[in-house]
Amino acid sequence: MKSCPKFTFGVGDRFAHQAASQLAAFQLAAQAGVDLVPVWNKSNREHLIIGSEPSGTRAAADKAVADLGWTQPYLLDADHINLKTVDRFVAPCDFFTLDVADDIGEAAEPADIEAFIGKHPELLGTVSIAGIDAPFEITRADIEKTADQFLKATQKAGAIYRHIVEAKGGSDDFVTEVSMDETDKPQTPPELLVILAAIADQGIPIQTIAPKFTGRFNKGVDYVGDVAAFEKEFNDDLAVIAHAIASYGLPSSLKLSVHSGSDKFSIYPAIRRALARTGAGLHIKTAGTSWLEELIGLAEAGGAALDLAKKIYATALSKKAALCEPYATVIDIDDARLPSTEEVNGWTSDQYTGALRHDQSNPLYNAHFRQLLHVGFKVAAQLGDTYLDALKANEAIVAKNVTTNLFDRHMKPLFL
Numbered sequence: 001m002k003s004c005p006k007f008t009f010g011v012g013d014r015f016a017h018q019a020a021s022q023l024a025a026f027q028l029a030a031q032a033g034v035d036l037v038p039v040w041n042k043s044n045r046e047h048l049i050i051g052s053e054p055s056g057t058r059a060a061a062d063k064a065v066a067d068l069g070w071t072q073p074y075l076l077d078a079d080h081i082n083l084k085t086v087d088r089f090v091a092p093c094d095f096f097t098l099d100v101a102d103d104i105g106e107a108a109e110p111a112d113i114e115a116f117i118g119k120h121p122e123l124l125g126t127v128s129i130a131g132i133d134a135p136f137e138i139t140r141a142d143i144e145k146t147a148d149q150f151l152k153a154t155q156k157a158g159a160i161y162r163h164i165v166e167a168k169g170g171s172d173d174f175v176t177e178v179s180m181d182e183t184d185k186p187q188t189p190p191e192l193l194v195i196l197a198a199i200a201d202q203g204i205p206i207q208t209i210a211p212k213f214t215g216r217f218n219k220g221v222d223y224v225g226d227v228a229a230f231e232k233e234f235n236d237d238l239a240v241i242a243h244a245i246a247s248y249g250l251p252s253s254l255k256l257s258v259h260s261g262s263d264k265f266s267i268y269p270a271i272r273r274a275l276a277r278t279g280a281g282l283h284i285k286t287a288g289t290s291w292l293e294e295l296i297g298l299a300e301a302g303g304a305a306l307d308l309a310k311k312i313y314a315t316a317l318s319k320k321a322a323l324c325e326p327y328a329t330v331i332d333i334d335d336a337r338l339p340s341t342e343e344v345n346g347w348t349s350d351q352y353t354g355a356l357r358h359d360q361s362n363p364l365y366n367a368h369f370r371q372l373l374h375v376g377f378k379v380a381a382q383l384g385d386t387y388l389d390a391l392k393a394n395e396a397i398v399a400k401n402v403t404t405n406l407f408d409r410h411m412k413p414l415f416l
């Protein structure tokens with residue numbers, strides 16, 4: 001097992017052009033006194049939409065690290081992979097997010113449920129966990145139900161993990177995460193305890209786990225939900241993780257992973273308080289929003305670059321249904337709030353950047369416009385060199401936006 005550092009911060013780089021401007025934000029954080037380890041993540045879904053390869057993400061990350069003289073650790077995440085999609089990630093990646101959300105709810109074998117309950121008498125009855133006021137009261141029926149829902153998923157995670165070990169020729173060189181976030185229902189802290197026991201039974205040296213939390217974690221916009229309920233759940237999850245480390249011999253570096261964690265400004269104070277109180281680590285994944293900073297940079301540059309940003313919106317609006325389809329569960333776009341192509345074509349740089357940049361104090365900010373463009377990266381991918389050449393021609397202004405977004409809006413409120 002490769003040990004996962006305490007604070008890891010996932011960044012997405014759709015077009016493999018922002019690794020250096022992203023890394024610059026980690027250098028600013030280090031100068032300000034907090035060690036954050038960059039994890040470049042790009043899921044199979046994003047690679048398919050763009051037509052890119054994980055080896056390209058590796059090349060971009062390695063180049064940025066060399067160019068900026070970064071001597072601290074960094075990782076490359078095979079984000080949301082499964083047995084069918086993992087193979088092309090094996091060589092370039094050293095962090096694997098085993099996605100078993102689709103397997104949740106698949107009925108477990110009755111014999112496996114029996115064996116699990118037999119092996120875990122400690123989960124039955126009153127389970128007291130340090131840091132949680134009211135002990136969990138877990139009945140046999142509760143465990144049966146939870147095991148029936150999650151045992152298959154943990155078995156699948158075990159199969160993916162063993163496949164990676166075999167393909168890599170060992171288990172020393174990578175970090176393992178298990179993700180369950182892309183599903184309908186949040187996992188409760190008692191369910192998380194059962195899931196971690198089952199993951200330990202699979203022999204997976206899990207170092208980060210991404211549950212689905214209470215509330216909505218839409219792509220690229222703020223949290224929608226009950227912040228107090230989230231804070232309680234987050235704190236209880238941290239207590240469950242500490243308990244599971246002690247009870248099941250899981251790695252002491254095991255920590256929570258917050259997916260689609262960028263832009264969730266309203267829960268950052270709660271996360272920050274929890275980390276300060278417990279000394280726990282954190283993995284946070286941003287939702288590929290560096291691509292939006294590229295668009296903001298182009299719009300800010302004006303001229304032909306602003307025209308290109310407008311063209312991308314016009315095309316995204318005309319292909320809205322197809323673009324939104326793969327992300328249907330993680331976006332909420334109100335068509336009535338989307339500006340027309342004609343309106344946007346008349347915008348100045350300030351109007352475009354004001355609508356897109358995630359600054360809720362700006363009256364021009366439009367979360368619907370932002371979400372549509374967030375899922376609209378396929379439009380830029382289809383523009384090919386026209387888009388990439390614009391990034392190169394406007395490199396400095398784009399880089400400034402990428403770095404500032406990560407450092408000022410994300411790292412500072414969470415860690416500094």
Ligand SMILES: [Zn+2]
Pocket residue numbers: 080179181182210259260
């Ligand atoms: Zn996720």
